[in-house]
Amino acid sequence: MTIDYQEKIPNNVGLGEDRRLRRALERWLPGYQRWWREFGPVDSESLDVYLRTAISVEAGGWANYGYVRMPDYRWGIFLAHPEPDRRVGFGMHAGEPAWQEVPGEYRAELRRLIVTQGDTEPASVEQQRHLGKTCPSLYDLRNLFQVNVEEGRHLWAMVYLLHGFFGRDGREEAEAMLERHSGDPDRPRILNAFNQETPDWLSFFMFTYFTDRDGKYQLASLAESGFDPLSRTCRFMLTEEAHHMFVGESGIRRIVQRACEAMNEHKTGEPRAHGVIDLPTLQKYLNLHFSASLDLFGQELSTNAANYYTMGLKGRFRETRIDDDHRLADALYPVPEVRGDAAVMVEAPALTAVNERLRDDYVVDCQRGLGKWNRVIRDAGIDFELRLPRRAFNRKIGAFAGIRSTPEGRIITEGEWDRRQAGWLPSAEDQAYVQSLMAPVTEPGKMANWIAAPAKGIDGKPIEFEYLRFD
Numbered sequence: 271m272t273i274d275y276q277e278k279i280p281n282n283v284g285l286g287e288d289r290r291l292r293r294a295l296e297r298w299l300p301g302y303q304r305w306w307r308e309f310g311p312v313d314s315e316s317l318d319v320y321l322r323t324a325i326s327v328e329a330g331g332w333a334n335y336g337y338v339r340m341p342d343y344r345w346g347i348f349l350a351h352p353e354p355d356r357r358v359g360f361g362m363h364a365g366e367p368a369w370q371e372v373p374g375e376y377r378a379e380l381r382r383l384i385v386t387q388g389d390t391e392p393a394s395v396e397q398q399r400h401l402g403k404t405c406p407s408l409y410d411l412r413n414l415f416q417v418n419v420e421e422g423r424h425l426w427a428m429v430y431l432l433h434g435f436f437g438r439d440g441r442e443e444a445e446a447m448l449e450r451h452s453g454d455p456d457r458p459r460i461l462n463a464f465n466q467e468t469p470d471w472l473s474f475f476m477f478t479y480f481t482d483r484d485g486k487y488q489l490a491s492l493a494e495s496g497f498d499p500l501s502r503t504c505r506f507m508l509t510e511e512a513h514h515m516f517v518g519e520s521g522i523r524r525i526v527q528r529a530c531e532a533m534n535e536h537k538t539g540e541p542r543a544h545g546v547i548d549l550p551t552l553q554k555y556l557n558l559h560f561s562a563s564l565d566l567f568g569q570e571l572s573t574n575a576a577n578y579y580t581m582g583l584k585g586r587f588r589e590t591r592i593d594d595d596h597r598l599a600d601a602l603y604p605v606p607e608v609r610g611d612a613a614v615m616v617e618a619p620a621l622t623a624v625n626e627r628l629r630d631d632y633v634v635d636c637q638r639g640l641g642k643w644n645r646v647i648r649d650a651g652i653d654f655e656l657r658l659p660r661r662a663f664n665r666k667i668g669a670f671a672g673i674r675s676t677p678e679g680r681i682i683t684e685g686e687w688d689r690r691q692a693g694w695l696p697s698a699e700d701q702a703y704v705q706s707l708m709a710p711v712t713e714p715g716k717m718a719n720w721i722a723a724p725a726k727g728i729d730g731k732p733i734e735f736e737y738l739r740f741d
């Protein structure tokens with residue numbers, strides 16, 4: 271189906287023919303717009319931003335670039351094309367035709383997965399809403415806003431499923447998406463990492479590198495779902511997600527590059543004296559965001575996850591490419607466990623360990639960026655290596671929640687943790703230093719001192735292109 275842009279809500283789900291659904295979504299729209307004004311990017315209503323908008327779901331040619339005022343952004347509902355004769359790929363229904371409607375007996379579980387996924391999307395917009403005031407360049411400001419409008423669209427994707435397939439309780443859940451808020455003491459967002467602040471651009475780049483990557487892995491396992499509309503929604507969301515992770519990876523690379531340049535320019539003295547972010551501080555932010563993102567995969571052993579799998583609702587990463595029975599009847603999988611003051615690996619039923627397996631896949635993917643950043647450091651002739659902390663470090667969920675660990679994974683006492691944690695996680699002083707660097711740079715092509723220019727612009731445009739027009 272082609273995308274209908276005549277509609278108030280652009281879509282390729284046939285909203286034009288479905289009066290009930292169209293009216294439900296049109297009724298939700300004003301609340302969404304109010305939410306965007308109150309909780310979206312501050313002071314952004316009158317900016318013309320050079321944004322991409324989805325115009326088709328074809329690989330290659332799906333995006334159209336042009337100046338848009340964000341309140342007028344065409345948030346729409348786009349599903350990847352159906353796969354002919356798609357079957358449930360795993361669990362007890364493996365081989366049966368994929369469901370086009372919600373299976374009644376799995377309604378509560380499916381709704382919960384969709385609500386949890388949907389809740390993160392507006393949460394991230396709320397977390398990032400003040401960053402525009404301190405953008406390091408127009409290029410970066412444009413990228414921030416691109417990420418924000420697409421996270422808004424991801425909320426639309428989940429709200430479409432709630433309205434389209436869940437009736438009244440779906441409508442209520444869609445309303446609640448606009449009522450919970452990041453960090454709100456009374457009505458917080460569902461998952462922990464989405465109630466933390468994103469107070470500066472270093473945190474933003476870390477978030478888009480590590481936390482949007484959790485999004486990639488969660489969406490990929492929901493894309494395996496036997497509930498076909500969820501699968502198709504997630505498949506299209508994944509095409510947008512790639513840019514978010516690019517923003518994080520390239521943002522950190524540019525910060526690393528600037529730090530190295532400053533260190534080589536001024537052979538002596540603290541890098542901070544030259545207004546750049548020193549590598550040890552970068553490592554601390556990395557430790558924080560990586561450990562918080564690891565928590566987003568849930569516990570190592572999870573009956574929730576086992577049930578989702580057996581029911582055919584949420585699969586493993588690239589489920590269909592895995593060569594096994596896709597039922598996990600007798601399979602085992604190694605998971606960490608704390609015994610005394612050591613972490614040991616034990617074999618657990620693979621079915622209850624699917625969260626851990628997804629986390630393992632995620633960790634491998636995270637490591638790739640570090641390889642690139644470390645190459646920049648090595649090429650600059652500097653003796654320093656960024657490392658992922660071990661997974662016991664700074665965890666709030668799962669086997670390591672009750673213990674303290676060094677980044678190298680050695681379990682330590684509360685006393686040692688208190689004495690040393692300022693060396694591992696951003697201290698108040700580190701945060702104040704990073705904050706002190708945050709000042710807006712809005713001249714086209716100019717960069718803040720603490721970040722190098724990107725390798726190239728967006729949509730084939732030069733770096734000094736006017737990615738935003740102010741009134």
Ligand code: BYC
Nearest residue numbers: 386387394461462481482485488565566568569572574575
């Ligand atoms: N915080 O059985 P367990 C994205 C709860 S990011 C708070 O291990 P399960 C994005 C859990 O709910 C992707 N609570 O949990 C990125 C359970 O509660 P109950 C978001 C937590 O269900 C950047 C209990 O602890 N998508 O898209 O197997 C920008 C036992 O845990 C947490 C999804 O997450 C936590 N971290 O796994 C924008 C996909 N972890 O049952 C967007 C949908 C666990 O005792 N969600 N709990 O009341 C899921 O698949 C699962 O809910 C989780 C948790 C993987 C998150």
Ligand code: FE
Nearest residue numbers: 391421424485
């Ligand atoms: Fe998203």
Ligand code: FE
Nearest residue numbers: 482485511514
């Ligand atoms: Fe994202």
